[in-house]
Amino acid sequence: MSIYSTVLARRLREERQRLGMSQAELARRMSSTLGVGIDGSAVSRIENPASGRTVKLDEAAAAADALSLPLGELLRAAGADHQGELMRLQYELDNAEAMLSIAAEEVTRRELQAAELRERIREIENAEVLDDLHAAQHPE
DSSP: OOHHHHHHHHHHHHHHHHTTOOHHHHHHHHHHHHTSOOOHHHHHHHHOGGGOOOOOHHHHHHHHHHTTOOHHHHTOOTTHHHHHHHHHHHHHHHHHHHHHHHHHHHHHHHHHHHHHHHHHHHHHHHHHHHHHHHHHHSOO
16 A cells, blocks of 8 residues: 555545544545445545555545545645645745845945945045145136
8 A cells, every 4th residue: 555545544534533524424425526326335445544445536536525625635644734834934935045145236236336436426525625726726
């Protein structure tokens, strides 16, 4: 039995029990969705990986629909909540680091701009001083 079948079996049972739904009720809802008969014993075999009962994709989708869950929720292994949180946090960290990099580039650009402006101010002030010296040395 694959890990996916084992996880699906466990999650199906957990979610069905969480909703207080019997195996017979889940089977009835799955039958309604699929348009074919599924009985409570089939659900029992699906929920028991040791039974060797293979779950077809349409059965898994019908079970998820009957439980009002996305199919992926029935395949989420223990610890997957942490994995999802880790992925979200990693995405946010990557985004924050990218924004910091952009901000650092902007700071560098602004520092260069400020240095150029200071230099231009000094040039103008020096030119004015030279003009004043020249005027003082050569009165009209």
